[in-house]
Amino acid sequence: MPFQSQGVAKYYFMAAIALFAGQILFGLIMGLQYVWGDFLFPAIPFNVARMVHTNLLIVWLLFGFMGGAYYLIPEESETELYSTKLAMLLFWVFLIAGALTIVGYLAVPYATLAKYTGNDLLETMGREFLEQPLITKVGIVIVALGFLFNITMTVLKGRKTAISTVLLLGLWGLAVFFLFSFYNPVNVVEDKFFWWWTVHLWVEGVWELILGALLAFVLIKVTGVDREVIEKWLYVIITLTLVTGVIGTGHHYFWIGTPEYWQWWGSIFSALEPIPFFAMTVFAFNMVNRRRREHPNRAATLWALGTGVMAFLGAGVWGFLHTLAPVNYYTHGTQITAAHGHMAFYGAYAMVVLCMISYAMPIMRGRAANSNKAQVLEMWSFWLMTIAMVFITLFLTAAGILQVWLQRVSDTPLPFMVVQDKISLFYWMREWTGVVFLIGLVLYILSFFVKGEEQAKAA
């Protein structure tokens, strides 16, 4: 690797993968609870497993983004990181804070955790994805500020590129919109309104800037296509993202007490949200087809193409499926939402982090690419996890369509729990597909330990 300090990324990536494994384990527990209702009850009730599952996802993606930034920024800026020590210190702070939070979720009842972590001072807990205790939230802000200071100083003292600017914008946006997680008005409509300013403006806003920047960086490296071309595409994609995605927040304002005009604004703008993802797919394939070099890391190229396609399918197509207000009236808060959530997060964010890891990890370990044997195993894991996720999404979609019909559309709507029993076949199929995903993940982790003839040393 060109700069010594890029090496801190390795710690962030290792933590990301470990937490990813934890996320999948708890996903399987929840999947089982869907069909075997009292599995682990009352030791690990569903809500606890779900908090662990979703919070681990968020935390491992943040580790991935930070690791990605620590790797990317020095190389783009052509200078060492402002402070390697700070990066390492924040790594341990974030890892320990994250681990303690998960232990807290599992070890004590949530209400007890809230009581002893200062929730009475400022009530922020108990809202989906933002379940973290106040002290953890404050910790996240401190880590984020230290991290942003570190990489911003690095960019300021070095070369400024479009990629590093977009990445910085995305990361600063991430920190700024997280601040809305501290605002929890007693009026539930306002609470929900601003809750989305963190959740939606993250995943359908600023995170896409991070996604675009990481993908553009890897594409420059593996294809050798001219930076001017790639950066122009990057700007076009993120323009489409924010032009559609910001007003697209409106698709969450259909049924939470907000005025009906959001049904128009939300439907129209979020119907356009697949366009940037489609552009990203075209972009990735285009750049790989126009490649000027044959990079030995074929696995990283596969992840780069995969993230484009899967983000388009998961976020774009599956998002569009239920985003128009007349459709969403029936699908809101069903397994259709879950189907979309799974493929979108995997395709857009999990895969781009795995892509960055795939590209950077071999270089940090002193080679341009892993041995052929290791790459083949990594590509097996890519296909197993990706195909498993496609089927998880399809089974949840089938469950969702049946749920919508039986519970909301038919002439004799059935109660929620009755419907859940009737569609349990699809939950079983989802669970078994989840096991395939886990096998893919195990192979992925094993691929780091496969030796074999090494490729040429990194430049």
Add this chain to the structure above:
Amino acid sequence: MSGAFTKSMARNIFYGGTVFFFLLFLALSFDTHQALPKRDHRAEITPQIAHGKKLVEVNNCIGCHTLMGEGAYFAPELGNAIARLGGREGIKGFIKSRPAEGIPGRRSMPQFNFSDDDLEAIAAYLEHVNKIDDANWPPNIQG
């Protein structure tokens, strides 16, 4: 993406477009907040209702349930639960009667051991949520 369209043009469109649409979003949000008091009945929020909201949060109810469609999809919708379970007494009775060790083979809500005041607050909060004008969602009583 031909030669006439340069990177700096793309960058300017990005900044211009983002700022424009973000300002539009702020304007819509401002308008929404002018309209909200009539729809969310905030004037009726009592300390008891506020306490109910807090209890729903610190017990992570949306970790299993949805509330106006948002949350987890493991257990029934809460927004209209007061109507579905037959009023405040129905809500309180249901929460109180959950077996601590669950129901063999089935999903069951944990036993939270709420005091009577807490149960009353939760019921009051759910009654409040049910009154919010949310464009007639959910489609029917089953949530």
